[in-house]
Amino acid sequence: MSNQRPLAVVTGASSGIGAATARTLAGAGFEVICAARRTERIEALAAEIDGRAVACDVTSEDSVAELAAEVGDELRVLVNNAGGAFGLTPIAEADSEQWRQMYEVNVLGLMQVTRALLPALIASGDGVVVNVGSTAGRIAYEGGAGYTAAKHGTQVVTETLRLELYDQPVRISEVAPGMVHTEEFSLVRFGGDQAKADAVYAGVRDPLTAEDVADAISWVATRPAHVNIDELVIKPRAQAAQHKVHRE
Template sequence: MTTDPTPAASTPDDAPRALVTGASTGIGRATVRRLVRAGYRVLASARREDRLAALAEETACDTFAADLTNDAQVAALADHARSLGPLKSLVHIAGGAIGADRVEDGRAEDWSRMYDINVLSTLRLTQALLGHLRADGGGDILVLTSTAAIAPYPGGAGYTAAKHAERMIPATLRLELVGEPIRVIEIRPGLVETEEFSLNRYRGDAEAAAEVYAGVAEPLTADDCAEVITFSLTLPDHVNLDEVVIRPRAQASNTVVHRER
């Protein structure tokens, strides 16, 4: 699936507004493009201001740079979102993996960092913006986790532990918010080839990063995931896709992948 350029265009003031995190690259960036094309007013957030500026020029989205591991910056992001008007959808894409060590070799600092960027960032954002959604009459909380949230694989214990923990936030929220007009959606992608996820995981080792996708004819793309995210948000408000697992056809599980070599 290819990503068409998103023309910068005027969006009506009464269009639904979405906040998308992790918007500087990969699935987050693709989601901003898709939502803008679907008629949303989008506030895109990430750490890298230059990437956000380029995305704003392309899509006419609003932007706000923030590090989601920093309480003060999350609070500032939430304040900015409120200042723009009613919020319909919180779309939390940001996260990541560090290393592929066996349990016996794992570094506690890597595990702690993954817990912060995956679990605590989701907690901070939810706490900062849930009241905003309520005040605006309801909306959506969508969290992108991973198939690592439901099954382990060798060399992935730190990441799968973090994603298993992150998964419990939307799962518990759905129970706590039942009866309120707020949908809680979790999207779990499998093997997605993006420009940075594996490269960051392998600390800049391009060869190791490329090996993740070696021989897989058609891994998922960021745009595949963005299409599913947009679909889930644009369904009628009473329809909640609680949990969606997305994998390429060549992947049966986290450990069973068909490779053409």
């Protein structure tokens, strides 16, 4: 393993956008620390891309501290991808624990990882933070209040970081995908109900793939040092808005 490669960290790297991003950044010349809770998956991924696997639960301060210790003194890129949606119920039937979990991972987890790794990002002289948000962080839709509230939080934390670090050698960006068909996102949201998960994408010929989003993240992270992509919203052609999707 060469120490000459710049270092990147990707949270939620065990599947979907996170795993695709780890592969894409490795292909762009980074040594990637793959961070997630499922150690078998990230160990296999790290072996594939000549990276490192670090078991990490972003909602645990102790776990995040262990990640920071593994990172060391300098870090070039942090991709805060760990997140998730749980449930699709109206507020009148909301599950408090699901809302709490969404806020913990999408907002508090993002904050804890960023806070822990900022010194190393600044020390690199050209750090980049890419937070993976969502179009759900920009618009409301029925049944989505818990997730949209959490992803609005992701967006606002990103905007605030940009203001607070304006005089530091760190760029702050958000990549906000719309409809992405990954193997787990909707399945997790619907508690393992495959039929409900499949219905989300029914008739949509070409939703985004994890690789599409990873490509966007890598592009943001590899701009020249003076270029800050504040936000990049990426949707499939079939999706004009949350409620306006072409289905065949």
